[in-house]
Amino acid sequence: MNTLLSILLLTLSILLATFVLQISKQLNHHLEKNSKPFDMVIGAKGSPLQLVLSAILHIDNPTGNISLDEALRISKNPMIKEAIPVSYGDNYRGYRILGTSDEYVRKYGATLKEGELNTKNFETVFGAEVAKNLNLSIGDSFVSSHGLIQNEIEAHDEKPFVMTGILAPTGTVVDHLIITNLESIWEVHEHKDERLEHHEEHKEITALLLNFRNPIGALQLSRSINKDTSLQGALPKFEIDRLLNFLGIGFQAINAIAMAILLVAGLSIFISLIKTVRERKHELALLRTYGATTFQLLKLVFFEALFLSLIGYILGWLLGRISILLFSALDSDTYKYHFEASTPDIKEFLILVIVIFMTILAAILASYSLFKLNISKNLADA
Amino acid sequence: MIRTTSLRFTYQNTKTHTFNFPDIDLSFEQNALILGPSGVGKTTLLHLMAGLLIPKKGNVFIGNTCVHQLTRNQLNNFRGKHIGIIFQRAYFIKSLTLLENLRIREKLSKKTTDQHRRKRLLEQLELTEVRNKKVHELSEGQRQRLLIALGVIHKPKVIFADEPTSNLDDKNCEKVISLLKKEAQICKSNLVIITHDQRVKSHFNKHIIL
Numbered sequence: 001m002n003t004l005l006s007i008l009l010l011t012l013s014i015l016l017a018t019f020v021l022q023i024s025k026q027l028n029h030h031l032e033k034n035s036k037p038f039d040m041v042i043g044a045k046g047s048p049l050q051l052v053l054s055a056i057l058h059i060d061n062p063t064g065n066i067s068l069d070e071a072l073r074i075s076k077n078p079m080i081k082e083a084i085p086v087s088y089g090d091n092y093r094g095y096r097i098l099g100t101s102d103e104y105v106r107k108y109g110a111t112l113k114e115g116e117l118n119t120k121n122f123e124t125v126f127g128a129e130v131a132k133n134l135n136l137s138i139g140d141s142f143v144s145s146h147g148l149i150q151n152e153i154e155a156h157d158e159k160p161f162v163m164t165g166i167l168a169p170t171g172t173v174v175d176h177l178i179i180t181n182l183e184s185i186w187e188v189h190e191h192k193d194e195r196l197e198h199h200e201e202h203k204e205i206t207a208l209l210l211n212f213r214n215p216i217g218a219l220q221l222s223r224s225i226n227k228d229t230s231l232q233g234a235l236p237k238f239e240i241d242r243l244l245n246f247l248g249i250g251f252q253a254i255n256a257i258a259m260a261i262l263l264v265a266g267l268s269i270f271i272s273l274i275k276t277v278r279e280r281k282h283e284l285a286l287l288r289t290y291g292a293t294t295f296q297l298l299k300l301v302f303f304e305a306l307f308l309s310l311i312g313y314i315l316g317w318l319l320g321r322i323s324i325l326l327f328s329a330l331d332s333d334t335y336k337y338h339f340e341a342s343t344p345d346i347k348e349f350l351i352l353v354i355v356i357f358m359t360i361l362a363a364i365l366a367s368y369s370l371f372k373l374n375i376s377k378n379l380a381d382a
Numbered sequence: 383m384i385r386t387t388s389l390r391f392t393y394q395n396t397k398t399h400t401f402n403f404p405d406i407d408l409s410f411e412q413n414a415l416i417l418g419p420s421g422v423g424k425t426t427l428l429h430l431m432a433g434l435l436i437p438k439k440g441n442v443f444i445g446n447t448c449v450h451q452l453t454r455n456q457l458n459n460f461r462g463k464h465i466g467i468i469f470q471r472a473y474f475i476k477s478l479t480l481l482e483n484l485r486i487r488e489k490l491s492k493k494t495t496d497q498h499r500r501k502r503l504l505e506q507l508e509l510t511e512v513r514n515k516k517v518h519e520l521s522e523g524q525r526q527r528l529l530i531a532l533g534v535i536h537k538p539k540v541i542f543a544d545e546p547t548s549n550l551d552d553k554n555c556e557k558v559i560s561l562l563k564k565e566a567q568i569c570k571s572n573l574v575i576i577t578h579d580q581r582v583k584s585h586f587n588k589h590i591i592l
Contacts, residue, residue, distance in 0.1 A: 286473045289434065290490040291462015293455060376429040379469055 002275060006268040007312045013261035014316025014351065016254060019323050021347050024251045026339050028244060031057070034173050035236035037107040038084075039218045042066070042074060042225060043207035048234035049243060055086060055207035056236050058096055058173050062088070065204040066231055074225065075208060079217030085205040087185045090144040095130045097144050097161070097178045099185030104209075105167065108174045114138060115165030121187060124161045124180045128169035129338075136163050144188065159188050176337075265312065266358040273305055273366035284370065285378035297370050302363040309359040313352055317344070384408045384540055384572050389430055389440035391423070400438070403427050406590055413566060413573040415582060418592030424576040425470075427592070428542050431574070432465050433457050445539055462491045466538035466571075468562075470545040472525045474517040480528055481513040484535055491536035500535065507531050507561065523554065530561060537569040547579050559585050 035056050043051045044064030053060035068085065075083035084107065087099040098104070102117065105125070115138040118125050126136070136142060141160040161180065169175055186203060210233075212218045222233035277284070284297050321341040328339035389403040401423040408414055418424050429435040431442050433449045442449040444464060452460055474483050484504075488495045504510045507527040512520060520528065526549075533541055543562060547555040559582060566573035575582065583589065 282473050283475050286469075286475070287486075287490065288458070289432070289461060289465075289467055290487050291458055291492065292490050293458045296490075376426075376434040379434070379471075379473060380425050380429070 002268070002272040003308060006265060006272045007308055007315070009261060009265035009268050010309060010312030010355070011316040011319065013258050013265050014313050014355070015319045015323065016258035016261065017351055018317055018320035018348055019327075020251050020254045020258065021345075022320065022324050022342065023327070023339065024247070025345070025347075026342075027247070030171075030337055031240045031244065033171070034108075035240045037211075038209040038236055039212045039215070040210040040222060041207050041234045041236060042071060042210065042231050043234070045230060045232045048232060049239045051207065051232065051234045052236045052239040053243075055209065056173070058088075058098075058177065062206045063232075065206055066208070068203040068205050070229065070231065071205060071208040074221075074229075074231070075210070077217075077221060079212055079214070079221060081211045081213050083211075084209045085182060086207050086209060087182050087205040089206065090146055090185065090188060092142050092144050092161070092178055093134060095127075095134070095176065095178050097124070097180060097185070099180050099182040099205075101182070105174060105179060108170055108172045110167045110170045110172075110174045113166045113168040115163075118164055118180055121181060121184045122159065122161050123164045123184075124178050125165040125167055126163055127167055127175040127177045127179070129175040130178055131166040138163055138165065262355070262358070266362055269305060269308055269359065270362035270366055272308070273301060273362055276304065277301060277366055277369060281373070281378050285373060285375045288373065288375045289379065294370055294373070297373075298363070298367050301367040301370070302360065305359045305363040305366075306356070309355050313355050317348065383410055383443070383445055384431070384574070385443040386431065387440050387443075389427070389442070390438045391426055391430060391435065392438050393426075401426055403430070403440075403592070404590065406431075408572050408574070408588070411566070411570060411572065412588060413563065413586055414575075414588040414590055415586040416574065416576040416590045416592065417578065417583070418576075419578060422592045424578075424592060425544055428467075428544055428574070428576050431540070432467055432542050433461050459492065463493060463536070464539040466533040466536065466541045466569075468529050468533035468541070468543040468546055470548065472529060474525075474528070474532075476517055479514050479516055480509060480520065480524075483517060483528065484531060487532050487535055493536050499537075503531055503535060503565075506564075522549075526550070526554075526558065527561075530558070530565070534565040534569055534571075538571055540572045540574060541566055541569070543573070543575045545577055545579070546575060547577065547582055552581065555579070555581050 035052065038056060041051055041055045043055055043062065044066050046063030050060050051063050054062045071083075071085060082103065084101055084104050086104065088096050090097045105117070110127075112125070113128070115125070126134070139162070141162045143160050161178075161184070167174060182205065210218075212221070218235060222235060225231055225233040284300075287297060288294075324339045325341050384406065385408070386403065386406045388405065391401045391403075392399070403423070406414070416424055416427065426435065430437050431449075433442070433452075437450060441451070447460060447464075449457070449460065475486065478486065484500060485495075488500070501510075504513055507530060509524060509527055509531065512524055517525070517528070526546075530546070533543065541562070546558055546562065550558060562573055562575070563585070575586070
């Protein structure tokens with residue numbers, strides 16, 4: 001009973017610790033990988049974090065639209081190496097349709113798996129995850145609906161899209177997007193804009209993704225944009241770091257709880273060992289008369305402890321991985337990201353070392369009485 | 383061969399009472415009975431001779447070895463190799479089977495294991511059929527015989543038996559004594575039995591009375 005409790009405690013603490021480690025590690029990796037291709041985002045004024053989350057990670061709503069002309073003017077700045085406009089606001093069955101230029105896909109290193117890239121208006125390529133989850137094949141047409149959440153009410157029935165290709169999986173946000181060109185997005189929304197003659201002047205995009213020739217450029221430009229224009233420039237790296245700092249506090253709290261439980265588990269193993277040694281005093285004394293040394297008895301106690309710890313650790317690790325898969329299955333619709341059950345990493349190995357060290361300590365303390373084991377007294381008729 | 387010289391022993395918690403034991407001198411393969419009423423220190427003497435207790439004074443010689451001049455590790459080794467003890471109470475490793483208990487005894491004695499010997503011993507003690515049973519599944523008689531097997535399996539120089547017949551009826555008492563004598567003969571060892579059982583007396587010539 002006591003033994004079972006020790007194993008459970010250990011399992012729980014390892015579960016928590018590995019779960020949090022994995023989530024934070026994969027989240028960090030995911031956020032960094034996706035924000036790395038761009039030095040800066042320019043969008044409508046609002047929260048810079050929201051702008052980054054929506055324009056780069058595609059998990060939040062956009063801050064608003066900006067005028068294409070204004071965006072193009074900024075992109076003429078000599079410090080800017082490249083500028084990729086993105087425009088979104090429609091979805092197909094909950095998957096965002098992103099209007100952008102050809103470079104966008106290239107920036108994320110996505111290659112074509114099947115079919116062809118979109119060249120004409122209303123041609124689309126599907127990210128790997130989208131293609132997998134939607135039962136469409138190349139050549140099929142579909143109708144987008146307005147907004148970023150799946151709905152059937154505001155469908156753009158009159159302007160169907162065609163699927164021309166599927167991208168190979170990249171592990172980035174591209175996997176969750178349907179990509180088309182900017183013109184298609186504009187055309188879909190033309191019916192709202194009754195004044196056709198003004199249309200050319202009012203072309204809008206949602207955000208402009210920029211890369212600079214040198215990092216100082218980004219800082220200078222963001223300052224001048226935020227001060228002098230109605231737009232805002234947000235630095236993805238800075239915003240993501242800020243976000244991770246917020247999350248880090250939560251992760252640290254859970255880690256501290258895991259460590260506290262680990263300590264209790266260690267104590268519980270220690271108590272269970274003391275009990276074992278006391279209950280088996282006769283057997284241990286008997287082994288001494290068989291010629292066993294004190295050290296051999298110590299080894300027995302230690303191996304028992306190690307056995308408990310390893311069971312607890314392995315069980316905790318496995319449950320941690322299963323939890324990640326469950327968590328991933330539950331949240332992937334919201335965050336457009338799959339957590340994976342990856343192989344053990346160095347930090348988990350470090351936890352294992354800590355657990356083993358704790359076990360050794362518990363075993364040595366618990367078997368202190370073995371050094372003074374009175375063979376005669378334990379075996380005499382008492 | 384076993385010899386004791388002016389053995390004295392005091393238990394730490396009762397410092398007032400000191401046991402004084404008579405000198406014992408047994409020649410090669412000679413068996414002996416140590417007799418005496420309860421509380422006179424029979425088990426204490428046995429534990430002293432088996433190297434489980436350290437005497438206050440005096441010494442024990444088994445073969446050519448002075449038992450109480452051995453270092454801790456030498457003593458461990460010596461006990462494992464040359465001393466077989468049949469305890470009064472049935473102590474085993476409870477979680478193991480009969481055969482595993484025997485194996486662990488052999489292994490810790492650090493002598494080369496003799497499969498033939500193990501097999502024959504099991505046959506003699508009629509334990510062959512229950513050898514894979516867990517210890518707690520054995521009957522009282524089977525446990526008694528396992529105790530004997532554990533005391534002699536490694537062919538020790540001396541076999542000590544602590545009240546081996548106290549719980550047995552006449553027929554089984556007879557059987558156990560003859561088994562012990564036979565094993566002592568096979569192992570070419572001294573057999574030392576402590577008992578207050580009058581039935582055993584007639585089977586041995588040498589009596590040491592405490």
